[in-house]
Amino acid sequence: MRDLVGALQIQQADRAILVTTSTFTDQSRLEARGQALELWDHQVLWQRTKEAEQRRLTNQQRRKWSVALPVAFALGLNLVVAGIAFSISGPPVISIDRIGQPMPVRETNGESATFWSLGANSPTPQSTVPNRPSVTPRPTRTPQPTATPQPTPTPVRPTASVFNGGNVRAAPNLQGAVLDQIHAYETVILLGRSADGVWIRIITPRGQEGWVHRSLLTLDQAIAETLPVITP
DSSP states (O other), rough: HHHHHHHHHTTTTTTTEESSSSSSHHHHHHHTTSSSSSEEEEHHHHHHHHHHHHHHHHHHHOOOSHHHHHHHHHHOEEEEEOOOOOOOSSSOOOOOOOSSOEEEOOOSSOOOOOEEEEEEOOOOOOOOOOOOOOOOOOOOOOOOOOOOOOOOOOOOEEEEEEOOOOOEESSSTTTEEEEEOOTTTTTTEEEEEEEEESEEEEEEEOOOEEEEHHHHHHGGGGHHHSOBBBBO
């Protein structure tokens, strides 16, 4: 009985009905006194069934309801109906459409029962999902333009004009083998000079590299002094 009173508060119903096909003990009736509970034994159950059937026929409702449902809707109340299922013979079996969630109830005399919530207006608890803070997207970094490598400028080599034709030698002396010849008015590229400045390392117009005597070239003194010394 205490379980049924607790279930009545949880379901937030106006009252609860405990149904049995037998009889209730004096202890059960004493505990139900002063509570929003109704105890239906087999006599009350039979009377309520007849009343519900009469209402159903009067209103021409072709629905299949339990004994408690027509009573509940006729009175306009939110009810919690508790019934004890017994295998009995004799009176016709009453079909009950179950609505709600079952909750076990235990009598003080040891008998167990199961009640069903009928029309209780308590909302089904909904799980609350906590609001998560929205993630602000980070700005995409703009790729920096890649610097285009500048071509290394080719150093401009000094040149000189040929004053008088002569031999191009493999060494800065008269004993060096002749590799090529230069001719007057040709332009040669200057690479360097000997330590004494008498011989100049050049590249001929034909691409031959070698040594020529300085007297064969028209060479400015300032340019001659900037030429690196090349040791053969």
